[in-house]
Amino acid sequence: MSDNSADYLVESPDPLHPANLIPELCQSFYRLGWVTGTGGGICIRHGNKVYIAPSGVQKERIKPEHIFVLPYPQPTSSPQTDRVFLRRSSLNLKESACTPLFWNSFDLRDAGSCIHTHSQHAVMATLLWKGPVFTISHQEMIKGVRIGGTDAALSYLDTLVIPIIENTPFEEDLRDSMAEAMKKYPDAAGILVRRHGVYVWGKLSSLTLCDISSNVEPAGKDWEKAKTQTEHTEVENLQRKGVNVVAWTADTGKDERQELERDLVSHSPRLRLLYISPEKYATPDCTRILDEVYRKHNLNRLVIDEAHCISEWGNSFRSDYRGLGKFRDRYRNVPIMALTATATQVVQRDIIHNLKMDRDNTFYAIHPFNRENLFYEVRYLSSPEPNTRMQQILDYITLLYQRRNRASSGIIYCRAKVTCDALTAFLRGKGLNAKPYHRGIRFGHHTLSLRRPRASDSSPDISSGILQQTLKQWSAGGHGEPDGVDLVVATVAFGLGIDKGDVRYIIHYDLPASFEGYYQETATMPFESAKRLTKPFKPPSKVANDREPESFRLEPHDTGRTIPTVTEPSGLNHLESCSNNPSPRSSSPEVCAPVNTAQLSLPDIEMELDNPTSSKVQPAKRMDKFNKMRKALHSLDFDRLASLVRSEGSGFVDQGKLVNHVAREIEFNALSLSCTPGGYTEHTERIAQAIFYMSDGCGIPEYDQDVADDIEDVKGILQKHWKELQREEQ
Numbered sequence: 001m002s003d004n005s006a007d008y009l010v011e012s013p014d015p016l017h018p019a020n021l022i023p024e025l026c027q028s029f030y031r032l033g034w035v036t037g038t039g040g041g042i043c044i045r046h047g048n049k050v051y052i053a054p055s056g057v058q059k060e061r062i063k064p065e066h067i068f069v070l071p072y073p074q075p076t077s078s079p080q081t082d083r084v085f086l087r088r089s090s091l092n093l094k095e096s097a098c099t100p101l102f103w104n105s106f107d108l109r110d111a112g113s114c115i116h117t118h119s120q121h122a123v124m125a126t127l128l129w130k131g132p133v134f135t136i137s138h139q140e141m142i143k144g145v146r147i148g149g150t151d152a153a154l155s156y157l158d159t160l161v162i163p164i165i166e167n168t169p170f171e172e173d174l175r176d177s178m179a180e181a182m183k184k185y186p187d188a189a190g191i192l193v194r195r196h197g198v199y200v201w202g203k204l205s206s207l208t209l210c211d212i213s214s215n216v217e218p219a220g221k222d223w224e225k226a227k228t229q230t231e232h233t234e235v236e237n238l239q240r241k242g243v244n245v246v247a248w249t250a251d252t253g254k255d256e257r258q259e260l261e262r263d264l265v266s267h268s269p270r271l272r273l274l275y276i277s278p279e280k281y282a283t284p285d286c287t288r289i290l291d292e293v294y295r296k297h298n299l300n301r302l303v304i305d306e307a308h309c310i311s312e313w314g315n316s317f318r319s320d321y322r323g324l325g326k327f328r329d330r331y332r333n334v335p336i337m338a339l340t341a342t343a344t345q346v347v348q349r350d351i352i353h354n355l356k357m358d359r360d361n362t363f364y365a366i367h368p369f370n371r372e373n374l375f376y377e378v379r380y381l382s383s384p385e386p387n388t389r390m391q392q393i394l395d396y397i398t399l400l401y402q403r404r405n406r407a408s409s410g411i412i413y414c415r416a417k418v419t420c421d422a423l424t425a426f427l428r429g430k431g432l433n434a435k436p437y438h439r440g441i442r443f444g445h446h447t448l449s450l451r452r453p454r455a456s457d458s459s460p461d462i463s464s465g466i467l468q469q470t471l472k473q474w475s476a477g478g479h480g481e482p483d484g485v486d487l488v489v490a491t492v493a494f495g496l497g498i499d500k501g502d503v504r505y506i507i508h509y510d511l512p513a514s515f516e517g518y519y520q521e522t523a524t525m526p527f528e529s530a531k532r533l534t535k536p537f538k539p540p541s542k543v544a545n546d547r548e549p550e551s552f553r554l555e556p557h558d559t560g561r562t563i564p565t566v567t568e569p570s571g572l573n574h575l576e577s578c579s580n581n582p583s584p585r586s587s588s589p590e591v592c593a594p595v596n597t598a599q600l601s602l603p604d605i606e607m608e609l610d611n612p613t614s615s616k617v618q619p620a621k622r623m624d625k626f627n628k629m630r631k632a633l634h635s636l637d638f639d640r641l642a643s644l645v646r647s648e649g650s651g652f653v654d655q656g657k658l659v660n661h662v663a664r665e666i667e668f669n670a671l672s673l674s675c676t677p678g679g680y681t682e683h684t685e686r687i688a689q690a691i692f693y694m695s696d697g698c699g700i701p702e703y704d705q706d707v708a709d710d711i712e713d714v715k716g717i718l719q720k721h722w723k724e725l726q727r728e729e730q
C-alpha cells in the first residue's frame with residue numbers, strides 16, 4: 001500500500017534525518033561485516049515517530065524511500081497485529097521483521113535507536129558462552145557501554161553482562177523471551193540471540209520537540225540586554241544538561257539564524273526548545289519558520305513565561321504579549337502552557353481568554369504562593385545614612401558567617417547602579433567576595449561614589465563578558481574562596497535564569513519598585529532549601545531578650561528610618577539565627593513565627609474587578625482611576641516621599657510611620673502569601689483599591705482603625721505624589 005502524501009516524512013536534505021541516517025548506517029554495518037544478505041536491521045525513534053528499515057532488502061541497498069514511519073506509541077491496543085503507519089513505502093515492501101523486538105527497546109528502555117546485527121563475533125560469543133549470559137571484564141571498550149544501554153557509562157573495572165536468549169524460527173517469536181531477559185537484567189545494554197546475532201539499543205533525549213518559550217523584557221535597553229544575558233545563562237544551563245536548546249534574540253548573528261532555520265524546518269529538527277520573545281514571535285520571519293515547523297507536525301507546544309504580561313489587569317502588561325493570542329488560530333491543536341507567579345483570578349481568566357485556551361481542557365497547576373522554606377524579615381535602622389545601611393548589611397553577613405562557620409552565597413538588590421558599586425566597594429573593603437551586577441559596568445573601573453543616583457548615570461560602555469563572568473563565578477561560589485564570588489550586589493537586571501541551590505540570603509538594600517517585584521526577587525531563593533530542613537520549626541520557649549517588645553510587631557518606631565529587608569531559608573537555620581542573633585527584634589517569637597501560622601488582619605474588600613457593580617461610580621471611570629492609583633502605588637519613590645514629608649515639617653515620625661506602613665505591607669504580603677493562590681497580587685491591589693475608595697469618599701467601615709490611620713497617611717502623601725507626577729507629565 002502506498003501513501004505518497006506522507007513521503008515528506010522521509011525526504012530531507014539533512015544527512016542526520018533518520019530516513020538518510022538508516023541507509024548510511026546500514027552501508028557501514030555491511031562494510032564492517034555485521035550485516036550480510038538481508039540480515040540485520042535498524043530503527044530510530046525521534047520524538048513521537050519511529051523510522052524503520054524495510055524487511056528483506058539487502059542492507060547496503062536500503063534507500064530513504066524504503067523507510068517506514070510509525071507513530072510512537074502505537075494508538076492501537078494490539079500494535080503487533082494491527083500496526084498503524086504514518087508512512088509506508090510505495091514499493092511492495094514490508095517493515096522489518098525485527099519491529100516487535102525494536103519495540104521492546106522503546107517500551108522497556110525508552111531507547112532512541114535499536115540495532116540488530118548478525119555480527120560473527122556476536123554469534124561466536126553465544127557459542128562459547130553456553131549459559132544464559134555472556135560476561136566479560138577488564139576490556140577497555142567496556143567504557144563505551146552504558147548501564148541499561150541508556151544510562152551512565154560502565155567503568156573499566158565493571159563486568160559487562162549480556163543475557164543470551166535462544167533463537168526461534170520466526171523473528172517475532174523472540175519478542176517475549178527478549179522482554180523477559182530485559183526485565184531480568186535491567187542493566188543489560190543488549191541481548192544476544194544464540195546462533196543468530198545481537199540486539200543493542202541507545203539513548204533518546206527526553207524533551208518534547210521544538211517548544212517555544214518567551215520571556216518578559218521590561219522596558220529599557222539596559223534591562224533588556226541584561227535580561228538577554230541571563231536568558232543566555234538559562235539556555236547555557238540547559239545546554240550543559242544536554243538539552244538541545246537555543247535562544248533567538250536580537251544578538252543572533254545571520255549565520256546562526258540561518259542554521260537555526262535550517263534545523264527547524266527540517267523534517268526532524270534536532271532543536272528541542274527555542275527561546276523567543278513575543279516581539280520576535282510577531283516577525284514575519286518567525287511566522288514563516290513556525291508555519292513550516294507546524295506543517296511538518298514538529299511544533300509540540302507553546303510555553304509562555306510571565307504570562308501575566310498578556311493581561312491588561314496584570315501589573316506589567318505589554319502589548320506585544322497580546323499578539324500571542326493569534327497562536328491558537330494559526331496552529332490549531334498545539335497545546336499552550338502559560339506560566340506566571342503573579343496572577344489574580346481576574347488575570348488568570350484574562351490570560352485564558354486572550355490565548356483562546358480551551359477552558360474545558362485547561363489543566364490548572366497552582367503552586368501556593370507561600371514558600372514555606374523562606375523567612376522574611378524587615379530590619380530597622382537608627383539612621384537613614386548609607387553608611388548605617390551598609391554596616392548593618394555587613395553585620396548580618398558577618399553573623400551568618402559566624403553561625404555557619406563558613407561563607408554563604410547571597411544576593412543584595414539595590415535600585416540604583418551606583419548603590420551597587422558603592423556597596424560592593426564597601427563590602428570588598430571589609431574582606432567580602434562581593435561583585436556588582438548591572439548593565440552600567442565598565443571595563444577597568446567602577447563608579448564608586450556614595451552620591452545619590454542621577455538620571456545621567458547610565459553607562460553606554462557595557463561589558464557583557466564581565467557580567468557573564470560574574471554570574472559564572474557567583475554560580476560556582478559561596479565557599480569563601482579568595483578568587484571566588486560569594487555575593488552579588490545587583491539591580492533587577494539579575495535574577496532570571498539563575499539555577500543555584502545554595503543561596504542563603506537575599507537582602508533588599510532599598511525598597512523594590514513593586515510588591516510583585518519584591519516577591520519575584522525573593523523567589524530567586526532555591527526551592528531545594530526546603531529539602532534541607534531536618535526538623536520542623538519551633539519558636540524558642542523563652543524569649544532571650546525581652547527589651548522593646550513593641551518593636552516585634554513592626555509598629556511605628558521613633559528611630560525607624562530605612563528598611564533593608566532580608567529573606568533567608570527558614571526552619572532550623574532560622575531557629576539558630578533567632579537564638580543567636582543579638583538583635584531583640586530577631587529574637588522575638590513573633591518575628592520568628594512561621595509565616596503560614598501568622599494572624600492577618602487584612603481588610604476584606606470585594607475585588608472591584610470581580611464585582612464591577614459594587615460602586616456608584618461608573619465602572620469605566622472607576623477602573624481608570626483605580627489603575628492610575630495602582631500605578632502610583634507601584635511607582636512610589638519613597639526617598640522622594642520622605643522629602644515631601646520633611647518639607648511639610650512633619651519630621652521623621654511621619655516618615656517612620658509611612659515607612660513602617662510599607663514595611664508592614666511587605667510583611668503582610670509575605671505572610672498573606674499562603675491565603676489564596678492569587679493572594680499576593682490580590683492583596684497589593686486591595687491596598688491600592690482601598691486607597692482609591694477612600695480618596696473617593698466611600699469609606700471602608702470594616703477597616704481596622706490602625707490600618708485605616710496608616711492608609712490615611714499614605715493616601716495623603718500618595719495624592720500629593722500623584723499630583724506632582726501629573727504636573728511633571730504636563
Ligand SMILES: CSC[C@@H](O)[C@@H](O)C(=O)COP(=O)(O)O
Binds near residue numbers: 039040095097
Ligand atoms: C535473513 S532473515 C533474518 C531475519 O529473520 C531477521 O533476523 C533479520 O535480521 C532481518 O529481518 P528483516 O525483516 O529483513 O529486517
Ligand SMILES: [Zn+2]
Binds near residue numbers: 039040116118
Ligand atoms: Zn536477524
